[in-house]
Amino acid sequence: MKKKIMLAYSSSLVILMISIWLGVSIGTADVPFSTLWDQETNPGAYNILWSIRMPRVILAGLVGASLAIAGAAFQGLLKNPLADPYTLGVSSGASLGAVATIFFTFSIPLIGTYTLPLFGMTGAFITMILVLSFARLIDRSMKMETLILTGVIFSSFLGSCISLMIALSNNQLREIMSWLLGSVSMRGWPYVQMILPFVLIGFTILWFNRRELNAMMYGDERAQSLGVNVKRRKYALLAGGSMLTGAAVAVSGAIGFVGLVVPHMTRMLWGTDHRHLLTLSFINGASLLIICDLVSRTIISPAELPIGVITAFIGAPVFSYIFFKQRRARR
Amino acid sequence: MLEVHNLSGSYGSKNIFSDISFKVEKGKILGILGPNGCGKSTLLKVISGIMPPSGGKVIIDGADLNEYSPRQLAKKMTILPQLSASSFSNTVRETVSIGRYPHQSGFFSSWQEEDEKAVKKAMRQTGVEKYEEHTIDHLSGGEQQRVFIAQALAQASNLLLLDEPTNHLDIAHQKQILDMIRKEVMQNGLTVVSVFHDINLAALYCDELLLMENGRVKAFGAPHEVLLTEQIMDVYHARISLQAHPEQPKPQMTILPDLQEQQEKMITDNSFSIQQEYVAFRSAFPLRVLSSAVHNAGLGWYSTFINRTVEPQYDIENVKEEFWQYIIEQGFSPTNTIGMMTAVDTGNAVLKKYETDFGEVFVVVTAGVGSAVDVSQSYKRKNVFKVGTINTWVVINGKLSDEAFVQAMMTATEAKSKALAHEEVIDRISNTIATGTPTDSLLIAATQQGQYFQYGGPITEVGQIIGRGVFEATVEAIQIYKKGDS
Structure with a gap:
């Protein structure tokens, strides 16, 4: 058992290292990885690596990690392997906040370009609070079915709002669309700095609830009889997950599939124990999105594909393959 | 706690x-x-x-x-x-x-x-x-x-x-x-x-x-x-x-399901056949039976009873398997059949029918009293198995409660003892009047339709018939046995 866990962590970390190495080295300009420590030989390349590729890779990693761990937590919490951040309407809220910023061309003077991510995150939080209070209003014990249904209602409502803005927009159409398709390009270090604290806080919250997630898999009642303070833990997990999703969606747009595929793959490979599933999903989510970003900017170079297209393109077949294999093995 | x-x-x-x-x-x-x-x-x-x-x-x-x-x-x-x-x-x-x-x-x-x-x-x-x-x-x-x-x-x-x-x-x-x-x-x-x-x-x-x-x-x-x-x-x-x-x-x-029984269940003479090898009772429907038979004793529902003749040197050791096999060979269902055995010729069985207000009651007896015993003196003898058995069936068109079944068993047993006394059957060891044999079997069967009897003691309507019927049939069967013996 111990060996398997060690193998899980080390292989995940090795894949992450390889992903970072590839992400930094490969691009329109061919720059060796070693340039990172060598400013003298080629100052231009050094500059490209540190101010363009490195922040991009790290941002992709953080976004992927956030979506993946949030997905793992939501799935465990909802006892539904098909749930992900989107099910609760959180990412729709974030999207609406961001799209509204573009549509109304908001700009808060002091923070300037950060207006959009800030509004995105705010949208995520407001949506989360609305979904939670509405679900609580319907059913005080906040059953999972109620939560999912509330999330779906909010998602579709917020989705309509976004569609309305798209329909009414002229000049901003292209900008809105490209944001909606998702990207981690040209965001730079400030974005990394901006989401890093949220990612760390969110991760910590979820990680401290890893054992409670294990108990909650057997139903709220069983979890409570095991001594879990179900209601409080549920709130903590929802808040942590929303924070991570909100942060990720705000900086990179709607990138689907990561929150669904990564926990799934991790679970199939290394088991359902949340004590490891959360951290492993975090690491693997980072790797997956770094690779996806790399593909998105090299496959039809010099043009770039939206990263959301790549995650779906890679995610869906890989997911199907693993799913298929698992089912076959069971027979 | x-x-x-x-x-x-x-x-x-x-x-x-x-x-x-x-x-x-x-x-x-x-x-x-x-x-x-x-x-x-x-x-x-x-x-x-x-x-x-x-x-x-x-x-x-x-x-x-x-x-x-x-x-x-x-x-x-x-x-x-x-x-x-x-x-x-x-x-x-x-x-x-x-x-x-x-x-x-x-x-x-x-x-x-x-x-x-x-x-x-x-x-x-x-x-x-x-x-x-x-x-x-x-x-x-x-x-x-x-x-x-x-x-x-x-x-x-x-x-x-x-x-x-x-x-x-x-x-x-x-x-x-x-x-x-x-x-x-x-x-x-x-x-x-x-x-x-x-x-x-x-x-x-x-x-x-x-x-x-x-x-x-x-x-x-x-x-x-x-x-x-x-x-x-x-x-x-x-x-x-x-x-x-x-x-x-x-x-x-x-x-207890609330099923309506459409068919009327009635036992007639046609159900009984007396042959050299065995006496058989066959009914189209199961009867509730309390018995001390060799095969399927106790309380249950059965539609076939047989009382067969066996050789005096019959191996009693594996009687269970042998009897099961025998019932199949005769074309009966072992789970639906009650089996008794006797050493006397079952062709000599006595079948008596009694018309009553509530329906007919049948009594079938085969008797062999070669090893008759006085139950009050039986402690004086060693446990030696000797052939000679009284097997009694009582089939009633009526509905008996559990206590009526048990009381019917008592009533029938008392009537049998009285028959032995009447025929002056002697326990040869104690030289007193015998009350039965060491291996008697008794069967009380009822259709569980028609008149309901809560009790089956000697002075109840059904008990009176049982007492009389068992007594008369047993006396007759002993007389036949004595005739064959002498």
Whole structure:
């Protein structure tokens, strides 16, 4: 058992290292990885690596990690392997906040370009609070079915709002669309700095609830009889997950599939124990999105594909393959 | 261990149960019974603290439920809700390990040796050790339920609340799980409160039963105090009958279906055939029979009776198998046939028919009195098997109660003894009047239709016929035997 866990962590970390190495080295300009420590030989390349590729890779990693761990937590919490951040309407809220910023061309003077991510995150939080209070209003014990249904209602409502803005927009159409398709390009270090604290806080919250997630898999009642303070833990997990999703969606747009595929793959490979599933999903989510970003900017170079297209393109077949294999093995 | 005082529970303004009080001692199993929707599962939820009570209180080990923190409570009490499929495939080990959650504390709480021991022990007790690394969705329903019980045992609390622990399981798994829980209760002083659907299982495994009706306690006490025919019929609105369990001192119930019998069931002479090899009775429908026959003795339903002639040197050692085989060879069904045997020629059997107000009564007797014995003097003889048997059948067109069956047996026996006295059959060892032979068999059969007889003693309507019929037929049969003997 111990060996398997060690193998899980080390292989995940090795894949992450390889992903970072590839992400930094490969691009329109061919720059060796070693340039990172060598400013003298080629100052231009050094500059490209540190101010363009490195922040991009790290941002992709953080976004992927956030979506993946949030997905793992939501799935465990909802006892539904098909749930992900989107099910609760959180990412729709974030999207609406961001799209509204573009549509109304908001700009808060002091923070300037950060207006959009800030509004995105705010949208995520407001949506989360609305979904939670509405679900609580319907059913005080906040059953999972109620939560999912509330999330779906909010998602579709917020989705309509976004569609309305798209329909009414002229000049901003292209900008809105490209944001909606998702990207981690040209965001730079400030974005990394901006989401890093949220990612760390969110991760910590979820990680401290890893054992409670294990108990909650057997139903709220069983979890409570095991001594879990179900209601409080549920709130903590929802808040942590929303924070991570909100942060990720705000900086990179709607990138689907990561929150669904990564926990799934991790679970199939290394088991359902949340004590490891959360951290492993975090690491693997980072790797997956770094690779996806790399593909998105090299496959039809010099043009770039939206990263959301790549995650779906890679995610869906890989997911199907693993799913298929698992089912076959069971027979 | 557990005390419940005037407890009430409700969903919003809808009252589910109210004013429920009971106590469970340590090391006992309490079964909660009641029709669907009587509030028994909700009661369990309120006792466990999952649902707040709307009135009253629950006391565990002398302290109110509210005085415990969730973790403390989890160490005192475990509730296992009805088996629900998980969407994730955990291994058996992982599943059982969750039971240790309340024993681990602190942010970096690590797995202690004690936790490991408890998990191992729980898996061993429930026999799921061998599946340790299997994922739970590969196991059968019974195995899964055992895994969840192992999880509850690993929690190591003294009070276990179960909601229909054997729901959807076959009888082998039902027995396995309940035997296991019973063993925990007996050996380690576990206390169990469990909701049951199956009244018989509850009666069999519980020390006490709580019968609920419309959210209130209808009865509380030992199974024999709670399972009263009228009470169960009243609460469940179903006709039932209670019997004793064959091994345990517990009542068991049977449903009585409300089937309308269209066909009239009547026994006539045509059912009897007397031949050299055997006397046979064949009916198109089964009769309720109480007998001391060789094959299928006791109380039951049978439609064929045979009384066969065997050689005096018949090997009595493997009579069970031999008789079974014989019945098949004769073209009868061994599970539907009562078999007797005698050394006398069954061609000499006496069949007598008595017309009565309630219908015909038939008596068939074969008699051999070569080894007749006076029962009051029988202690003087060694147990030597000698051929010579009186086999008696009484077939009644009527409905007899259980006591009427037993009384009919007594009445018939007394009539037989009287016949031996009348014929002056002597016990050759004591030289007194014999009362029977060492191997007599008696059979009372009734169609269970028509007139009902609560009693079957000598002066009852049916007893009078039995007394007269058995006496007359036995006298005649002894006379025939004597004629053949001399």
